[in-house]
Amino acid sequence: MTFPILPIFGKDIDNVLIDKPFLKLAGQAVLDASEFATDADILAAAKKCSNNFKSISIFLDSVEQFNEKELINILNNGVDKIYSIKQITFESIPPSRLVSNIPTGLARADDMSLDAFSEAVLSKLKSDRKDGLYTTLVVDEAERCLGLVYSSKESIALAIKKERGIYFSRSRNEIWEKGATSGNTQKLISVDLDCDSDALKFIVGQDGVGFCHLETESCFGNFSYGLVELEKTLLNRLSNAVEGSYTRRLFSDEELLNAKIKEEAEELVEAKGKDEISWEAADLFYFIMTKLVSCGVSLKDVENNLNMKNLKITRRKGDAKPKFLKKKEDSIVEKKLKIDTSKDEPVFLQVVESSDIEGVQGAVTRPIQKTSEIMHLVQPIIENVKTNGDKALLEYTEKFDGVKLTSTCIEAPIPEEYFEGLTDEMKNSLDLSIENVRKFHAAQLQEEPMVVETQPGVVCSRFPRPIERVGLYIPGGTAILPSTALMLGVPAQVAGCKEIVFASPPCKSDGKISPEVAYVASKVGASKIVLAGGAQAVAAMAYGTESVPKVDKILGPGNQFVTAAKMHVQNDTQALCSIDMPAGPSEVLVVADEDADEDFVASDLLSQAEHGIDSQVILVGVNLSKAKIDRIQQAVHSQALELPRLEIVRKCITHSTIILCKSYQEAIEMSNKYAPEHLILQINNANDYVKLVDNAGSIFVGAYTPESCGDYSSGTNHTLPTYGYARQYSGCNTSTFQKFITAQSITPEGLDKIGRAVMCIAKVEGLDGHRNAVKIRMNKLGLLPKV
Numbered sequence: 001m002t003f004p005i006l007p008i009f010g011k012d013i014d015n016v017l018i019d020k021p022f023l024k025l026a027g028q029a030v031l032d033a034s035e036f037a038t039d040a041d042i043l044a045a046a047k048k049c050s051n052n053f054k055s056i057s058i059f060l061d062s063v064e065q066f067n068e069k070e071l072i073n074i075l076n077n078g079v080d081k082i083y084s085i086k087q088i089t090f091e092s093i094p095p096s097r098l099v100s101n102i103p104t105g106l107a108r109a110d111d112m113s114l115d116a117f118s119e120a121v122l123s124k125l126k127s128d129r130k131d132g133l134y135t136t137l138v139v140d141e142a143e144r145c146l147g148l149v150y151s152s153k154e155s156i157a158l159a160i161k162k163e164r165g166i167y168f169s170r171s172r173n174e175i176w177e178k179g180a181t182s183g184n185t186q187k188l189i190s191v192d193l194d195c196d197s198d199a200l201k202f203i204v205g206q207d208g209v210g211f212c213h214l215e216t217e218s219c220f221g222n223f224s225y226g227l228v229e230l231e232k233t234l235l236n237r238l239s240n241a242v243e244g245s246y247t248r249r250l251f252s253d254e255e256l257l258n259a260k261i262k263e264e265a266e267e268l269v270e271a272k273g274k275d276e277i278s279w280e281a282a283d284l285f286y287f288i289m290t291k292l293v294s295c296g297v298s299l300k301d302v303e304n305n306l307n308m309k310n311l312k313i314t315r316r317k318g319d320a321k322p323k324f325l326k327k328k329e330d331s332i333v334e335k336k337l338k339i340d341t342s343k344d345e346p347v348f349l350q351v352v353e354s355s356d357i358e359g360v361q362g363a364v365t366r367p368i369q370k371t372s373e374i375m376h377l378v379q380p381i382i383e384n385v386k387t388n389g390d391k392a393l394l395e396y397t398e399k400f401d402g403v404k405l406t407s408t409c410i411e412a413p414i415p416e417e418y419f420e421g422l423t424d425e426m427k428n429s430l431d432l433s434i435e436n437v438r439k440f441h442a443a444q445l446q447e448e449p450m451v452v453e454t455q456p457g458v459v460c461s462r463f464p465r466p467i468e469r470v471g472l473y474i475p476g477g478t479a480i481l482p483s484t485a486l487m488l489g490v491p492a493q494v495a496g497c498k499e500i501v502f503a504s505p506p507c508k509s510d511g512k513i514s515p516e517v518a519y520v521a522s523k524v525g526a527s528k529i530v531l532a533g534g535a536q537a538v539a540a541m542a543y544g545t546e547s548v549p550k551v552d553k554i555l556g557p558g559n560q561f562v563t564a565a566k567m568h569v570q571n572d573t574q575a576l577c578s579i580d581m582p583a584g585p586s587e588v589l590v591v592a593d594e595d596a597d598e599d600f601v602a603s604d605l606l607s608q609a610e611h612g613i614d615s616q617v618i619l620v621g622v623n624l625s626k627a628k629i630d631r632i633q634q635a636v637h638s639q640a641l642e643l644p645r646l647e648i649v650r651k652c653i654t655h656s657t658i659i660l661c662k663s664y665q666e667a668i669e670m671s672n673k674y675a676p677e678h679l680i681l682q683i684n685n686a687n688d689y690v691k692l693v694d695n696a697g698s699i700f701v702g703a704y705t706p707e708s709c710g711d712y713s714s715g716t717n718h719t720l721p722t723y724g725y726a727r728q729y730s731g732c733n734t735s736t737f738q739k740f741i742t743a744q745s746i747t748p749e750g751l752d753k754i755g756r757a758v759m760c761i762a763k764v765e766g767l768d769g770h771r772n773a774v775k776i777r778m779n780k781l782g783l784l785p786k787v
Ligand SMILES: NC(=O)c1ccc[n+]([C@@H]2O[C@H](COP(=O)([O-])OP(=O)(O)OC[C@H]3O[C@@H](n4cnc5c(N)ncnc54)[C@H](O)[C@@H]3O)[C@@H](O)[C@H]2O)c1
Pocket: 272, 273, 276, 377, 400, 401, 474, 475, 476, 477, 478, 479, 481, 484, 505, 532, 533, 534, 535, 536, 557, 558, 559, 560, 561, 562, 583, 584, 585, 586, 611, 612, 614, 615, 677, 718, 719, 720, 721, 722
């Protein structure tokens, strides 16, 4: 702050500013404390000043006028400095804030004339230019540069007098009032001198289209779209937004706006990585700015507040309020479960009645990010891999998986070192699982063509062909999944795919793939293992790179980045690549009745909860008593505490629920609506209810059928549709690795049977070429009457 005048105000500050508005241009003010009785009076005056001045200080004759606590209070509430002739030092007050030397330029505001004010500025200025002018930087209220101009002593005096942007035009050699002809005028807000007093800074409020004669906001073009521009847009929308628009809805529905702020804040909390965090933060800023504008609070007000907080000399401890650290229902549940929470925070599921429509809606909402948001994050990754191939792949592996590799793939035959550490027990377990999966998938293989004679002489057939080159994604972010390798590799082999490529993120510690995944890869005849994960692995297989072959279909589960990338490439005709299904974060819905074993129920819920924080587990209870619910919650809690992935489980459980139904029928309907990846029936006569299931990836029937068996060894596939896609997708099966070709063969007799129908329909479609292809043949066969 180098303005040469520091006006000192007494109690009558308002009237003085009405009489002498030019004083505001100093941008700084001092309050004479001798005119105020208490620290509260000083702060009230300082608050009033804060609208007009960037900096406010206090002048004390004697520091003893206030005690230490009061001085701290003054400095903690936006006062920059306390000037005091008689000095005392306090340990808790920095010497830079309690100053004994009286600043230069201090002058009584009520005695100050306009001429004296201008003269004080002009006498301080020196010009280093031949024409005697002063370089003047013009900035807006957010201190964004509008342009560079020149001022003369006369133009400065006039600018101060009229409080407008008035400069000296070198081209016209005359005083120039900005906007006098264009209407793009400027209100002068404050004037600063630079460190050696040879240049000025005018802070102005710019009216009209902007500062530049080319009608841009600044002489350097328009400003980029940051918070200041967002504020302008929203202010504009506040007065002009069309009825029915989203912004209008937000302005008029406070509850919706507040809910969006909470929602975006939560998404920001959960966001990871620079891109995702900046994306979520931008969303949050949007809703916050909407709230500010709708409440008449400006960005400047917020900045003033930040400034004030920055001046605090004592700070609060900053702990979060308990309600944000613990779930609201904790206390009830603690009582109910009688859990010693001092040792272990309870792991419990929310409970809702099926009649609570909103509660159920919340319970069955999957904790996933909007596809559009994830797409925005994966698209640049895909484009980069498409353009830069292996180089980009290696860079992303270093960035996301923390491994610096020199080559992207392991080629078959996989070198021995990759199998190190594989025990016989593990090999036998994998062999048993592979065999069961092979049996079940081989049984699905249709080898003979299907032949149907639809009319005498019209033979239609259909036969399968393997998809030639398949890319199998084996997740490896939070857990290494050799079971997924076999669930995908075995049916690919059974179907007869010619090239099987595996992709999986490499292990952080040694940059390798797990020996179990390597073992399965060699058993199913994979030609390569791409050491990469996420969107980058999907892109590499979809488009091919120098080392990764382009495949025809990509299969396999993965997190939201993997799923979004699969969906992107399948929509890109350039990739010419299909996918199996959106198989995202694991989920389970367990239907249990009063007779279900609570330990079994809890273990099934936890087995999927441990997959990832974005997994979801739901228990649909049929006529469960309160005591039963408590026992299930207790079992979930005590089993969870023993799990190594407890922290993941805890997060998953925060969006997992028990829904209470009144009948088996209602429970199955609830499940059909949710369309779970896995449905577990732990109810009496479970088999009888299978026929009522319309939507589910895979069903586990009866108390002794844990979902884990399907995950590993029984024979069914564990790559299954999630997000509710079980409504329209099947889980992975042998036909997922095949396509079907149809063929037909027609004899003259057959042509006689269907030819007229073909001609008739072709005619109505206006496709005479089609009609002719039949007509010519039928004519030659003498099947049509001569005309
Ligand atoms: N539906 C099914 O059939 C099925 C089967 C098995 C597993 N799953 C699910 O698969 C998922 C596996 O997820 P995972 O994370 O453990 O492994 P993953 O291999 O799917 O994902 C790990 C990769 O994600 C990428 N990634 C991580 N953070 C990123 C970021 N901020 N930006 C861009 N990329 C990023 C990295 O490249 C990393 O290699 C789990 O949700 C699990 O529930 C589903």
